[in-house]
Amino acid sequence: MDKIIIEGGNRLIGEVTISGAKNAALPLMAASILTSDWNTLHNVPHLKDISTFKKLLAHLGATIEDNGNTIKLCTRDLKNHEAPYELVKTMRASVLVLGPLLARFKKARVSLPGGCAIGARPINLHLSALEKMGAKIAIEHGYVEASAERLKGAKIYFDISTVTGTENIMMAACLAHGKTILENAACEPEVQELAIFLNKMGAHIKGAGTDIITIEGVETLKPAEYTIMSDRIEAGTFMVAAGITQGNILIKNCPIQSLDALTTKLKEAGVEIKTENSGTRVIGNYPITSVDIKTLPYPGFPTDMQAQMMTMMSISSGLSVITENVFENRFMHVGELKRMGADIKIEGKSAIVKGRPFLSGAPVMATDLRASASLILAGLAAHGATEVSRVYHLDRGYDRIEEKLAKLGANIKRVKE
Numbered sequence: 001m002d003k004i005i006i007e008g009g010n011r012l013i014g015e016v017t018i019s020g021a022k023n024a025a026l027p028l029m030a031a032s033i034l035t036s037d038w039n040t041l042h043n044v045p046h047l048k049d050i051s052t053f054k055k056l057l058a059h060l061g062a063t064i065e066d067n068g069n070t071i072k073l074c075t076r077d078l079k080n081h082e083a084p085y086e087l088v089k090t091m092r093a094s095v096l097v098l099g100p101l102l103a104r105f106k107k108a109r110v111s112l113p114g115g116c117a118i119g120a121r122p123i124n125l126h127l128s129a130l131e132k133m134g135a136k137i138a139i140e141h142g143y144v145e146a147s148a149e150r151l152k153g154a155k156i157y158f159d160i161s162t163v164t165g166t167e168n169i170m171m172a173a174c175l176a177h178g179k180t181i182l183e184n185a186a187c188e189p190e191v192q193e194l195a196i197f198l199n200k201m202g203a204h205i206k207g208a209g210t211d212i213i214t215i216e217g218v219e220t221l222k223p224a225e226y227t228i229m230s231d232r233i234e235a236g237t238f239m240v241a242a243g244i245t246q247g248n249i250l251i252k253n254c255p256i257q258s259l260d261a262l263t264t265k266l267k268e269a270g271v272e273i274k275t276e277n278s279g280t281r282v283i284g285n286y287p288i289t290s291v292d293i294k295t296l297p298y299p300g301f302p303t304d305m306q307a308q309m310m311t312m313m314s315i316s317s318g319l320s321v322i323t324e325n326v327f328e329n330r331f332m333h334v335g336e337l338k339r340m341g342a343d344i345k346i347e348g349k350s351a352i353v354k355g356r357p358f359l360s361g362a363p364v365m366a367t368d369l370r371a372s373a374s375l376i377l378a379g380l381a382a383h384g385a386t387e388v389s390r391v392y393h394l395d396r397g398y399d400r401i402e403e404k405l406a407k408l409g410a411n412i413k414r415v416k417e
């Protein structure tokens, strides 16, 4: 197992290029199941989650050609309709194959993901929506067994805004008979991205990006070629890296239009953000002003940036209240940040962060993907050395982050434990 060692204190200065978005790439890869020919995806990031999803598609019988950031996927000879526990347990997004498999093969067997570090994360809303569309669903031996002759369009109201739930049902509805209306649908940019890709494949989807999405089912879809959007959470993480180190970073391929909630809070905290011809320039200033944050579904403040902002607030000039409304257990980084000297108290859904003049380097352990990023950021700003272990979480969602940070001047290295 690798760990990352950071000697803190360097200002990050220079340019960084953001990779393709993990949470956009995964549903697009799942959507390839809906066709039976070669789909081409460009700007695919190098991540553990992407290789896990490739393994899953290969297990189903897909042929995959890998050429750097471009992958070609052929799902003509799919022979299997089962997503096994071994793959689903390492990556919950595997559940995204449920809707497409059911739509194409009339049956699917997908391991139930179970809980994870950030919350219980049930998939009840995916399942009840498919049932409304006429699927028979049973849970047997830890697997979702789903079958349907042909799914039929339905009006579906999601009790909670769910990103992969909206994506799963949107994909299933593309090949259903008749019209499906999704109400309280997730508005995340990754949902819009999937709708654009599906429409390129011949689907009839309207309203993606709003909370009402209408899908008119078609008989078949054709393959498509597509370039995946850049990762807004990776970009946001580098913005915080500039802010926390009083750095000056030009972020290239920065999807600034989908980062309003974050940039508003960063500006309140005293970070300068300017759009330039070749990217977004982010300049950190001292002191960092404390700000309150409440996570919400898009366009609200992203839960995937909560941990990183908490690190920044732990060295701000005042008191900050950070409220996590999306997941019930997404404060696993708090204990680790406290080991570095942060003053944080959890009260229910909120963390009360009292800014301190500095953090001090310490050995810490990553618990999930975004928590790992928050600890790396803490290490960059801390006095002395920080060792972050269990960085496999980081590798799931950040494309060569230590290389990108080192190029910006961070004193960071990866070592084998």
Ligand code: EPU
Pocket (backbone or CB within 6 Å): 023, 026, 092, 093, 119, 120, 121, 122, 123, 124, 125, 126, 127, 160, 161, 162, 163, 164, 165, 186, 190, 303, 304, 326, 327, 328, 369, 370, 397
């Ligand atoms: N929920 C239910 N029932 C369901 C589905 C969701 O109760 O059937 C609840 C969840 O437990 C949670 C809330 O609804 O409390 C929102 O969960 P959502 O379904 O939107 O999350 P997700 O689709 O599983 C995606 C991202 C996450 C990101 C969340 C929220 C992907 C592959 N994953 O997860 O990304 O945090 O949306 O924006 O798109 C990450 O990249 O680090 C990550 C965790």
